[in-house]
Amino acid sequence: MSQCEAITSQGKRCKREALDNGYCFVPAHQKMAGTETNELPTLKSETKPWSTEDNPWVKDNMRLKGKHVGFRPRWIAATEVEKRHPWQVADKRNYGYKVETGEDTVLRRNELVLCEITEQLAKQREEYQKSKSMSAMQEARRIQLSAAEKKESMMKEKFENR
Numbered sequence: 001m002s003q004c005e006a007i008t009s010q011g012k013r014c015k016r017e018a019l020d021n022g023y024c025f026v027p028a029h030q031k032m033a034g035t036e037t038n039e040l041p042t043l044k045s046e047t048k049p050w051s052t053e054d055n056p057w058v059k060d061n062m063r064l065k066g067k068h069v070g071f072r073p074r075w076i077a078a079t080e081v082e083k084r085h086p087w088q089v090a091d092k093r094n095y096g097y098k099v100e101t102g103e104d105t106v107l108r109r110n111e112l113v114l115c116e117i118t119e120q121l122a123k124q125r126e127e128y129q130k131s132k133s134m135s136a137m138q139e140a141r142r143i144q145l146s147a148a149e150k151k152e153s154m155m156k157e158k159f160e161n162r
């Protein structure tokens with residue numbers, strides 16, 4: 001069996017087993033089937049036409065000077081920031097950058113803006129995502145089971161009506 005082709009929002013390959021079209025049963029991943037515009041990790045798609053793989057400078061450029069303890073950072077497309085609640089634009093001073101007079105506190109790279117959420121919120125969201133994919137799995141199993149039961153009762157009926 002092959003692995004689902006979908007790339008998750010964390011930029012990792014989905015670990016579930018793929019169906020015939022190369023994607024797992026998760027509806028969002030099924031939607032990706034048949035389209036060429038699979039959701040790529042933000043970093044990759046936002047740094048076009050450069051490739052982060054063969055350009056180490058880009059990678060370094062995206063790396064942060066310091067850590068904001070208790071917060072999880074993420075680069076988000078400047079045009080998307082407003083829609084990405086609860087991610088908030090980070091204050092670059094919290095990540096070890098100086099702010100000159102007259103300069104704002106936003107850290108920018110290409111078209112990206114550094115955002116953050118609290119570590120606590122990040123963990124909550126991870127738990128939520130985990131439970132969501134668990135219930136999707138349970139739902140898929142339930143549908144499978146009820147289909148099997150239907151088939152069985154149909155076979156039984158056929159047999160009894162003979």
Ligand SMILES: [Zn+2]
Nearest residue numbers: 004014024029
């Ligand atoms: Zn998947």
